[in-house]
Amino acid sequence: MVVQLLRRTAVFAVSLAVATVAVFAFMTVLPGDPARVALGVNATEEAVAATRAEFGTDRPLAVQYADWVSGLPVGDFGRSYVTDTEIGPQILDRLLVTTWLVLAGTAVAVVVAVPLGIAAAVLHRRAGGALISGFSQVGVAVPSFIAGILLVTVFAVRLGWLPSGGWTPPAQDPVEFLRRLALPALALGLVQGAVLTRYVRSAVLDVLREDYLRTARAKGLTPIRALLRHGLRNAAVPVVTVLGLQLATLLIGAVVVERVFVIPGLGSLLLDGVANRDLLLVQGVVVVLVLAVLVVNFLVDVAYTVLDPRLRRAG
Amino acid sequence: MTVLTVENLHVGTDDLALVSDVSFTLAAGERVGLIGESGSGKSLTAAAVMGLLPEGVHATGSVRLHGVPHDLVGASERQLAAVRGNALTMVFQEPMTALNPAMRVGDQVAEVMLLHGTRPDRTAARAAAVDLLAQVRLPEPERTARAYPHQLSGGQRQRVMIAIALANGPSVLLADEPTTALDVTVQAQVLDLVLTGVAERGAALLFITHDLAVVATVCERVLVMYGGRVVEAGPVREVFTRPRHPYTRGLLDASDLTSANGRLRTIPGTVPAAGRFPAGCVFRNRCPRATGACATLPAWTDGAAGGGFACWHPVAADG
Numbered sequence: 001m002v003v004q005l006l007r008r009t010a011v012f013a014v015s016l017a018v019a020t021v022a023v024f025a026f027m028t029v030l031p032g033d034p035a036r037v038a039l040g041v042n043a044t045e046e047a048v049a050a051t052r053a054e055f056g057t058d059r060p061l062a063v064q065y066a067d068w069v070s071g072l073p074v075g076d077f078g079r080s081y082v083t084d085t086e087i088g089p090q091i092l093d094r095l096l097v098t099t100w101l102v103l104a105g106t107a108v109a110v111v112v113a114v115p116l117g118i119a120a121a122v123l124h125r126r127a128g129g130a131l132i133s134g135f136s137q138v139g140v141a142v143p144s145f146i147a148g149i150l151l152v153t154v155f156a157v158r159l160g161w162l163p164s165g166g167w168t169p170p171a172q173d174p175v176e177f178l179r180r181l182a183l184p185a186l187a188l189g190l191v192q193g194a195v196l197t198r199y200v201r202s203a204v205l206d207v208l209r210e211d212y213l214r215t216a217r218a219k220g221l222t223p224i225r226a227l228l229r230h231g232l233r234n235a236a237v238p239v240v241t242v243l244g245l246q247l248a249t250l251l252i253g254a255v256v257v258e259r260v261f262v263i264p265g266l267g268s269l270l271l272d273g274v275a276n277r278d279l280l281l282v283q284g285v286v287v288v289l290v291l292a293v294l295v296v297n298f299l300v301d302v303a304y305t306v307l308d309p310r311l312r313r314a315g
Numbered sequence: 316m317t318v319l320t321v322e323n324l325h326v327g328t329d330d331l332a333l334v335s336d337v338s339f340t341l342a343a344g345e346r347v348g349l350i351g352e353s354g355s356g357k358s359l360t361a362a363a364v365m366g367l368l369p370e371g372v373h374a375t376g377s378v379r380l381h382g383v384p385h386d387l388v389g390a391s392e393r394q395l396a397a398v399r400g401n402a403l404t405m406v407f408q409e410p411m412t413a414l415n416p417a418m419r420v421g422d423q424v425a426e427v428m429l430l431h432g433t434r435p436d437r438t439a440a441r442a443a444a445v446d447l448l449a450q451v452r453l454p455e456p457e458r459t460a461r462a463y464p465h466q467l468s469g470g471q472r473q474r475v476m477i478a479i480a481l482a483n484g485p486s487v488l489l490a491d492e493p494t495t496a497l498d499v500t501v502q503a504q505v506l507d508l509v510l511t512g513v514a515e516r517g518a519a520l521l522f523i524t525h526d527l528a529v530v531a532t533v534c535e536r537v538l539v540m541y542g543g544r545v546v547e548a549g550p551v552r553e554v555f556t557r558p559r560h561p562y563t564r565g566l567l568d569a570s571d572l573t574s575a576n577g578r579l580r581t582i583p584g585t586v587p588a589a590g591r592f593p594a595g596c597v598f599r600n601r602c603p604r605a606t607g608a609c610a611t612l613p614a615w616t617d618g619a620a621g622g623g624f625a626c627w628h629p630v631a632a633d634g
Contacts, residue, residue, distance in 0.1 A: 125370070211412040214367055218407075219427040219479060220400035222392045230415045309463040310416055
């Protein structure tokens with residue numbers, strides 16, 4: 001168990017290191033010298049050289065990389081070339097907002113998918129199961145920004161129940177926080193929930209065919225109780241895998257949904273950075289997104305060993 | 316005293332008949348063998364008695380268990396759940412996949428007692444589970460109780476299944492080829508555990524097997540199934556020494572390794588696919604004695620010593 005954890009941690013660290021190199025390399029290869037972008041096309045060579053020296057982009061790439069990457073562990077992402085502000089605090093602020101959004105979206109997805117997926121599997125030969133499968137098929141086809149716009153149209157514009165956008169931090173006003181979180185979380189979560197429903201259904205269908213479920217019934221459990229007590233934990237392994245992959249998708253989905261709902265999250269920060277050619281900011285946000293995906297994968301691996309004793313090894 | 320009465324049991328899907336008109340009884344403490352080739356309906360019969368038929372397969376007829384006021388055929392899942400694992404238990408053929416991989420085996424044994432309330436609480440059930448694991452002669456029962464199924468061998472897992480089946484002192488145990496998937500070296504030990512277990516509890520045993528030698532040594536009565544029908548039944552000594560049905564004759568010949576000129580004897584032809592047996596006598600397309608009369612379903616003939624057979628042209632009683 002300990003050895004496995006150490007091995008996983010090592011894999012995690014190496015992946016992260018490789019990712020920082022890749023992100024840095026991409027940003028360097030992109031055309032556009034930050035100094036020229038900052039000064040405009042009419043700047044003199046001397047002025048550009050002076051600005052390069054100020055930004056530190058005249059140094060060798062290896063030195064620039066080392067300088068940038070050594071700041072990351074302490075949250076120092078450098079100073080923006082464009083806005084001349086510290087990037088770290090901005091990312092932290094925005095990360096918190098996006099984390100709320102993604103967690104709420106995941107919660108919606110799980111709350112929708114687990115009961116519906118189980119029902120679809122148990123009823124797979126009846127109309128109810130086909131109905132759920134049909135709905136999830138439709139849900140899969142709807143992009144989250146369309147879902148977002150539909151939700152805004154119905155619940156914010158027509159019914160006026162919830163605000164159509166904006167953000168309130170939970171510490172400031174918890175009720176308003178939830179009201180503003182509800183629609184974007186639904187937009188993200190319902191679509192992911194539709195996808196997840198299909199995976200829950202097929203995982204549960206697989207488990208229903210297992211011999212140990214027959215054993216559970218032979219012991220005196222009704223079919224539903226046998227599934228709940230002996231089936232779900234075994235069905236959870238493939239579902240957690242998909243959920244991990246979906247969290248990465250949710251981060252991408254959040255970029256779009258944040259635009260639709262005017263939420264100051266990491267996604268809008270990334271889009272602002274791209275629009276302003278703020279390379280260092282984009283670089284920082286992308287690294288944080290990569291880190292988030294790696295953390296999720298790490299947690300998924302740990303979840304496997306908790307769920308399935310066969311994956312634990314002595315040592 | 317009769318503990319299990321099966322009458323006119325039919326099992327089938329919407330368009331296929333898989334088991335037809337099976338009737339038998341088990342007396343308390345009696346050991347009855349159920350033999351026949353693969354595909355003759357033995358396992359389906361057991362599954363129908365347990366009410367554990369696959370989806371889309373239905374049973375009609377009557378299955379009555381002593382002490383249970385209702386018929387098991389057509390009973391609700393809730394009614395069946397109260398009987399299964401308690402008065403009526405089963406050991407399956409494949410031990411490798413029969414246990415929940417994500418649950419400690421001690422908990423899986425304890426669960427069956429907690430479900431039926433035969434132990435007052437979790438602690439008592441756990442202690443009883445360790446006791447049962449010792450009874451099925453698993454090494455270090457305390458430690459084994461904390462193991463997960465993947466840490467045990469096939470033979471050890473089957474011992475756990477036997478412990479589960481015996482935990483609540485059943486009146487009937489159905490054993491569906493419990494040793495077929497095991498190494499030859501542990502088959503005898505596991506068989507012995509089943510026999511000791513039912514003997515100590517006075518339980519009746521329905522033993523499904525391909526192994527006629529085991530039936531001859533272990534069982535008092537035997538039912539021979541072919542094509543979803545019981546074609547011959549009776550005391551083991553009678554059926555095995557003076558078989559009347561040509562199919563029984565064929566099975567006995569095929570399992571006799573000492574006879575002939577060193578060549579194994581077989582029953583000609585193969586078992587038809589499920590539900591595709593001929594009308595009339597199900598064995599007639601493979602039977603050396605078949606005639607035109609066999610197109611009509613043979614009636615049950617009571618034989619000597621409480622047995623019987625279903626054949627128009629039985630093998631001579633002295634042959």
